[in-house]
Every structure is written in C-alpha cells, then in structure tokens.
Amino acid sequence: MTNRTILVVLALVVFTAGCATRYPLGIPEEQWVSLSLEEQIRAREAQAALDQAQAERRAAEARAREAQAAREQAELEMRRREARYGERVQCVLTSAEGRLGGRWRPLEPLAVDLVQGMEMPFQLMTTADGGRYRGQGHAYFDGTTVSLCSVRGQHDRDPGACARLLGTFEDYRRGLRSEVSSERFIRGQLRCHLGPGAGVSPRRN
Known part of the structure; x- marks a missing residue:
C-alpha cells in the first residue's frame, strides 16, 4: 500500500x-x-x-x-x-503590541483608571486582522507600581511576568512615561499620572 x-x-x-x-x-x-x-x-x-x-x-x-x-x-x-489624592492613577498605553493568536500584534490604545489595592480587568483589541484577535488582562496599582498582567493576581504571584511601571508620588504627580514590556503578554509606551482625589490638592510644577 x-x-x-x-x-x-x-x-x-x-x-x-x-x-x-x-x-x-x-x-x-x-x-x-x-x-x-x-x-x-x-x-x-x-x-x-x-x-x-x-x-x-x-x-x-x-x-x-x-x-x-x-x-x-x-x-x-x-x-x-x-480615593485620596495619590491613591488613584490614570494610565494610557500607546504604540502597543499584544501577544494574541500566537504572535505579537498591534493593539488599539488602552486606558485604565486604577485605585490603589484594587485589580481591574481590561480588554485587548488588535488594530490589524479586522480586530478579530482579542484578549484580556488585569491591571493593578500598589501605590508605587502599575502592573499590566495577563491573569488575575499575577502582580502578586509572578510580578516579573507583568509589564510594570515604577514611580514615586512625585513621579506620578508630574506624569510618568516609559516603555514597558512583558515577555509573552504586552509591550508599549505607558503614560500615567495621578487621578483626582480628596485630601491633598495637586501642586503645580
């Protein structure tokens, strides 16, 4: 045969x-x-x-x-x-790529509004392939670090697998911008600043 x-x-x-x-x-x-x-x-x-x-x-x-x-x-x-002033950050991820469908794909800009100590889910959507590739992630702010992770609780269990932005109160007050990346999830330019809050008035530069 x-x-x-x-x-x-x-x-x-x-x-x-x-x-x-x-x-x-x-x-x-x-x-x-x-x-x-x-x-x-x-x-x-x-x-x-x-x-x-x-x-x-x-x-x-x-x-x-x-x-x-x-x-x-x-x-x-x-x-x-x-939230008191300093406990809330608002971030935008641009020029981003996400690991979707087995390879890196360009993403729509992503915005998250985080409160210290609370995890927030977010959606990923590609700008190519008709937007048919989508995914989900989880963002977290601990007071100094903004983490963009692929699964819930990863910022605590495996922080090295997340894309992270580290800054002080003053950094976030002035506005912090940096390239961030994780090996198999997301990468791009993350810009964060303190969101509105009670207790302390934002100072002018």
Whole structure:
C-alpha cells in the first residue's frame, strides 16, 4: 500500500468517525438498535432533560459571573469616588503590541483608571486582522507600581511576568512615561499620572 493510499484511508476513517451517528446518553449503536421504541423514547427524554439541565446551569453560571462583575465594578466606582489624592492613577498605553493568536500584534490604545489595592480587568483589541484577535488582562496599582498582567493576581504571584511601571508620588504627580514590556503578554509606551482625589490638592510644577 502506497503512502498516498494510506493517507486516503486515514482521511476516510477520520471523516467516517466524525460523521458517525451519536445516540442519546452515549448509548452505543449496537445497543441502541436493540432497544424497543419505548426505551428509545425514554432515552431521548432523559437526554433532553440532561441537555436542559446543562443549559440552565450554564445560564446560571453566566448570570453569576455578570453579577460578580457588576459588584466589582460598583465597588471600583465607589473606591474611585472616595480615593485620596495619590491613591488613584490614570494610565494610557500607546504604540502597543499584544501577544494574541500566537504572535505579537498591534493593539488599539488602552486606558485604565486604577485605585490603589484594587485589580481591574481590561480588554485587548488588535488594530490589524479586522480586530478579530482579542484578549484580556488585569491591571493593578500598589501605590508605587502599575502592573499590566495577563491573569488575575499575577502582580502578586509572578510580578516579573507583568509589564510594570515604577514611580514615586512625585513621579506620578508630574506624569510618568516609559516603555514597558512583558515577555509573552504586552509591550508599549505607558503614560500615567495621578487621578483626582480628596485630601491633598495637586501642586503645580
């Protein structure tokens, strides 16, 4: 048998397997054909009930995620309103690239409004390929360092994997700009300055 013939046979096997009829509850074909009509009806009803329960569970999980996101957003907005001057930074990432779809791709400009001690999710969107490549990251400000990380909590567990900008109160008050990068997530020019807050009035240069 030639290599070409072997490849054709393998392709037919894969195609046939992909097109094979699937019976309710994962019942094998040889067992399915031996069932009575009433048993087949009961099996279909049981499969429909399982599918419905799975759909309801997925919907409930989605609602729970949405509710959690809404709570976190409300808490973040409250913290922004209550933040003292120096506890809030506003940053913009430009000339950026993100690691999406297995390679570096140019990104839309990204803006984050951070409150010290609170993690904030953000979205990545490419400017090329029709914007079809997207991703998510998490930003965090600890009072001196702004971290842009690929996963939640990474600023604490593996800070070296995040793109980071380090500065003092005065640096952020005047406005801080620097090239930042992480090996396999994001890179670009990050510009940050202190956002509005209570307690201390910003000084003029």
